[in-house]
Amino acid sequence: MSERRILSLWFPRLGAERWQRSEPHLRAVPLATILHEGNAQTVGALNEVASSAGLYPGQPLRDAHAVCAGLLTRPACPHREEVFLSALHRWAGKFSPWVAAQPPDALVIDLTGCTHLFGDEVQLCDQVTQECRDMGLTVRTGLADTLGAAWALARFSKGDQSHARSGDAIDQEAPATRAKAGKRRHWERGGTPPGLTTRLAGDTRIAGSGAAWSALAPLPVAALRLSPHMQEGLIRVGLRQIGDLLKQPRASLARRFGRGLLERLDQAVGSAPEPITPAAPTERFTFRLSFPDPIGLEADVTEGFARMVDRLCARLTVRGRGVRVLRLEVYRCDHTMHWQGLTLANAVQSSDRIMPLIQLKIPELEAGPGIDMLRLEAVQTERIHARTVAGHAEATAQAMHRRDGMRGIEDLIGRLGARLGMEAITRHHPADSQIPEKMWKIVPAAWTDPTEDWPKDDRPRPLLMWRPEPVTAPDSPHISEQFRWRGRDWKTATARGPERIAPEWWLEDPDWRSGPRDYWDVITTRGDRLWLFYAHGGALSSGWFCQGTFA
Structure with a gap:
């Protein structure tokens, strides 16, 4: 030995x-x-x-x-x-x-x-x-x-x-x-x-x-x-x-x-053992395709990447993983390399969902005098667990329909992200707060799932909200028949309220220095449905404000 x-x-x-x-x-x-x-x-x-x-x-x-x-x-x-x-x-x-x-x-x-x-x-x-x-x-x-x-x-x-x-x-x-x-x-x-x-x-x-x-x-x-x-x-x-x-x-x-x-x-x-433990080899999903003659047509580049994507998806399926971030590289005859990154909305291992996104990136690759080699690398992969839908026929059909609907949304997010950047695509999730403008939070759509556990609340909330705008009305907590907002005079037809909302005293929020608010759902004689509130005053003076409008 x-x-x-x-x-x-x-x-x-x-x-x-x-x-x-x-x-x-x-x-x-x-x-x-x-x-x-x-x-x-x-x-x-x-x-x-x-x-x-x-x-x-x-x-x-x-x-x-x-x-x-x-x-x-x-x-x-x-x-x-x-x-x-x-x-x-x-x-x-x-x-x-x-x-x-x-x-x-x-x-x-x-x-x-x-x-x-x-x-x-x-x-x-x-x-x-x-x-x-x-x-x-x-x-x-x-x-x-x-x-x-x-x-x-x-x-x-x-x-x-x-x-x-x-x-x-x-x-x-x-x-x-x-x-x-x-x-x-x-x-x-x-x-x-x-x-x-x-x-x-x-x-x-x-x-x-x-x-x-x-x-x-x-x-x-x-x-x-x-x-x-x-x-x-x-x-x-x-x-x-x-x-x-x-x-x-x-x-x-x-x-x-x-x-x-x-x-x-x-x-x-050497009197005591000290073994060497090598690190486990990193699993890499990288493929390249060389050409006997340089290519430059977009159709040729697309076909080359399609062949590598098929091999990539086959290997990902065997390993039980899905690709999340791809790197497309083209090596040109002038010994230069150009690349584009592609982030998917979720981890996938299907070529028919990856290739449409790659085709959006191929026009941004510069062929120059010609391309000698293409390279495709899965920079980030995630484990995909097989899911079996079990139950009676109606429940199975509903689950399959829901999964197909989610796949369509994910593909849409991927297409938009390929053009605008994945960080520009966001969605809303519920947040733990009673403050109207803090009842939701903005999260990236690509790394989150749509939520279905929105809190059930019978209290009306407007469709559109903005920062509080001053309303000219009598300084009284009771809704008045007439008020002035945005340079126009309004008359109250019906009003429902008030709904008392207090500020979060443990947080310093400049917008809530006016103290507790009484919110009113007001329908004007013109048919507009506004969301008004009366600020009782705190660090700032009291008064009426408009914060939103209903549908």
Whole structure:
């Protein structure tokens, strides 16, 4: 059986280099990403120019600007960096199927039985480093028998002095320790430990098979993935390197620093298991169609997408899912790509409901000199549960009729959303309030279902409502026979009321500073049916107002 070999990939500048990929001009200037820690702003990831200027991660932003006046900053986007790391996760699958992510900036690959496919371990690490360099990424790699050793070698390779700030600098040692430096073994004086090859291109260290112990010995205790508090405690008692820990009695270490230290130590040297659990592959619904000759007719593009939609719907049906958001891409002869997004009113898996919406988007795609390839991607999918309508014949027919009616509304929302934008299509839902203008709320139609539980209320409500408009009438809570509104004189024929509505005292609403209202349903001699109310006065003076009209 092949011996276990673990490769750790660390991208120390991932956040900054993600910005450099989208803005290439940032590569020539010092760049840093900004992290917010409470009210303080600190430096996150740095590009190479900023690091050479003396900046370091975790530094306060104002101190970084004082050191480097030309520093450019961009906000750190953890969610986008996570997506970028997932893309690198898929790329690393070419070296081994056993890949796991270590957020926010690392990957780990189990290369057991795979290195011979790339020559040897040195050639594989060179290929990894070169491909990362081609992608504009800085990577540091470590290869060992255990995950802990590979993690440590990737971050604390030879020449890395980042751990010197934690007390591992030679000028901080006691004079007696420096006097004995010449008596140490050659690998403790900077030479190559047994079983450890020299550092390779791309900041790579490879620990030979069974050499995890000797490879870890000269590294600082921070390489064991310990908490900062534990690291400080170890350095305070003079245990600065992992080799110092390996020489100490285990019982005394466990008694003073806890079992966590021994567990990390055993995982690093291989005495305790530390499995690698790869993430489950993301299910992707993507199809593409290439052409021997460029196309440009709308009918050809429609036919191409129709073929891919049929394949997409067949796969969605097998998986029990429906597509909610589609992305249409056309790749042209001039090496450019144009795309359009399409959001559906609900998750569907039927081509006869998807293609009419795609046909509305195809004219917006620019063919240019010709299209070489079409690509269709289901960006967002949702699970669809099979529903069986059971019952007597009449109930089944009613349920089927209701479902067909809902499908027609959903298709209408999809067509309108394809032209106007899905966020422009809204519907009303009931809201928990007695205030007339707050008895409903506006919700997006594409992500909500029509409600049937509107509260039953015998109190009349107008068909049209607006903000209260002043009415000229006697300042009395009783309805008058004549009043003036919108520059016209009105006479009351019949009136029904009053209906007392009090303001929500726990909310500050400027429209209700006039205090409680008495609403009246008034029919005028001209046949108009108005909704008037008398405000009893609060922060504002009392008076009559008109707020709506009935059908």
